[in-house]
Amino acid sequence: MMMSLTRRNFMKLVAAMGASAFLSAYKGDIVRAVEAKKDYWHICWLNGAACTGCTVSFAQASNPDLVQILTEIIVGTSGLPIALPDYMETIHPASGTLAEKLKERWKAGEKGKRILVVEGAVQKPGYCVVAGKDFREHVREAAEVADAIVAVGQCATFGGIPAANPNPTGAMGLSEFLREEGIAKPVINLPLCPVNGEHVVIILSAVIMGAKIDLDEHGRPKALFGTNMHDELCPYRPLYDRGVFIEEPGNGDGCRFKIGCKGPVAFTDCPSRRWNGKTSYCVEAGAPCIACSEPGWPDKFSPFYAELPSIPSFLGLNPTTLGAGIFGATAVGIGVHAVRRKLRGEKDEQDSY
Ligand code: SF4
Ligand code: SF4
Known part of the structure; x- marks a missing residue:
C-alpha cells in the first residue's frame, strides 16, 4: 500500500523512489496537498548568463507537464496554478515597462510569500543589464525580500559554462554572489x-x-543529488564490473x-529519472556522463572524453604545465576508485532548508 x-x-x-517515480506515483497527492495550502507563493524567475536551456527543460517537465502545472494544480483558494511565475521573461506575455512593473x-x-528562481550565472558589473539595471542589482533586490531562493541549472548554481576558464566576465553562481553581497540566505541548488x-x-x-x-555541502537537495551515479544507479555498472x-x-553494449x-x-x-518523458539520458544515449551535477564543472572534468584517472585536476596537477609524457606516467596506477574516494572525502553533511 502506498x-x-x-x-x-x-x-x-x-x-526513496527517485524523482520520476515519485512524481508519477504522487502527482494526485501533490495536487491535493498544494490545493489545500492557504498561501499562494509568488515566483520571480530571473535570467542571467545562460542559454535559457533550463527554461526549455522546465517547459518539458513531463509528469506533470507544464500545461498541467499552469492549468490544473491550483494553490489553495488563490485560483492560481503552482508555478505561474509573476515574472519570467521567456514565458510571460508582458514585455518592456509592463514586465518590469x-x-x-x-x-x-x-x-504573499515569494520564491526567487535564478537561471544563469551572475557576472561582474556591466555584462548583463536588464531594463537599464545591472542583473546584479535585480538579483540582490529580489534575494533580499525572497522567502525562498532556488538556483536552477549549472550556471546559476556553480557558474557553469560562463564561469569556465578564463572566465572573462567574472561569472559566478548565485550562492557565491549572495555571500559576496553579505546576503545570508540559504539557496536550494538544482x-x-x-x-x-x-x-x-x-x-x-x-x-x-x-x-x-535536506541539502548537501553544495546546497543540493540530498534526495535528488545524494546518490553516486556509478555506485548505485547506472544500468551499465555490471558491465563495468565485468x-x-x-x-x-x-x-554499444558496454x-x-x-x-x-x-x-x-x-x-x-539522472539514470533513474532520465529526460524527455523518461526516454533516455546522456550515458544511455552513448555519451559519457560529464558530471554537470558537480561544482567546478566544466574545467575540473575536462577533457570530457578522457578517462577519469588521467584528468589533471583530479590528480592535483596543472595540465598547462605538464608534458604529455610526464602526465601519462604520473597517471599510471591511479585508479578511478581512488579519485572517487578523494571526491567523496570532501562530501559532508550540511544544513537543511
Ligand atoms: S563508468 Fe559510467 S557508464 Fe560505466 S558504470 Fe560507471 S556511470 Fe555507468
Ligand atoms: S552529464 Fe551526467 S550529470 Fe549531467 S545530465 Fe548527463 S548524466 Fe546527468
Whole structure:
C-alpha cells in the first residue's frame, strides 16, 4: 500500500523512489496537498548568463507537464496554478515597462510569500543589464525580500559554462554572489546542464508545502543529488564490473568509462529519472556522463572524453604545465576508485532548508 504524502515524508519519498517515480506515483497527492495550502507563493524567475536551456527543460517537465502545472494544480483558494511565475521573461506575455512593473509588484510582496528562481550565472558589473539595471542589482533586490531562493541549472548554481576558464566576465553562481553581497540566505541548488524540469516541479512543490529539504555541502537537495551515479544507479555498472567497455561514443553494449564517463564522481539521480518523458539520458544515449551535477564543472572534468584517472585536476596537477609524457606516467596506477574516494572525502553533511 502506498504511504500517504505529508509535508514530513515528502522529500523522504522523493529520495526513496527517485524523482520520476515519485512524481508519477504522487502527482494526485501533490495536487491535493498544494490545493489545500492557504498561501499562494509568488515566483520571480530571473535570467542571467545562460542559454535559457533550463527554461526549455522546465517547459518539458513531463509528469506533470507544464500545461498541467499552469492549468490544473491550483494553490489553495488563490485560483492560481503552482508555478505561474509573476515574472519570467521567456514565458510571460508582458514585455518592456509592463514586465518590469510585474517584477516591482513581486518585490513589494503585497500578495504573499515569494520564491526567487535564478537561471544563469551572475557576472561582474556591466555584462548583463536588464531594463537599464545591472542583473546584479535585480538579483540582490529580489534575494533580499525572497522567502525562498532556488538556483536552477549549472550556471546559476556553480557558474557553469560562463564561469569556465578564463572566465572573462567574472561569472559566478548565485550562492557565491549572495555571500559576496553579505546576503545570508540559504539557496536550494538544482544543478545539471540543463536543470531537470522534474527537479524544479518537486522542489517548488516542496517549498510550497513547507517540506523540509535536506541539502548537501553544495546546497543540493540530498534526495535528488545524494546518490553516486556509478555506485548505485547506472544500468551499465555490471558491465563495468565485468570489464566490458565501449571504445568510442555511440550506442554499444558496454560501460562508458573508457570514453570518459564521469559517473564515478557524479552525484545525481539522472539514470533513474532520465529526460524527455523518461526516454533516455546522456550515458544511455552513448555519451559519457560529464558530471554537470558537480561544482567546478566544466574545467575540473575536462577533457570530457578522457578517462577519469588521467584528468589533471583530479590528480592535483596543472595540465598547462605538464608534458604529455610526464602526465601519462604520473597517471599510471591511479585508479578511478581512488579519485572517487578523494571526491567523496570532501562530501559532508550540511544544513537543511
Ligand atoms: S563508468 Fe559510467 S557508464 Fe560505466 S558504470 Fe560507471 S556511470 Fe555507468
Ligand atoms: S548524466 Fe551526467 S552529464 Fe548527463 S545530465 Fe546527468 S550529470 Fe549531467
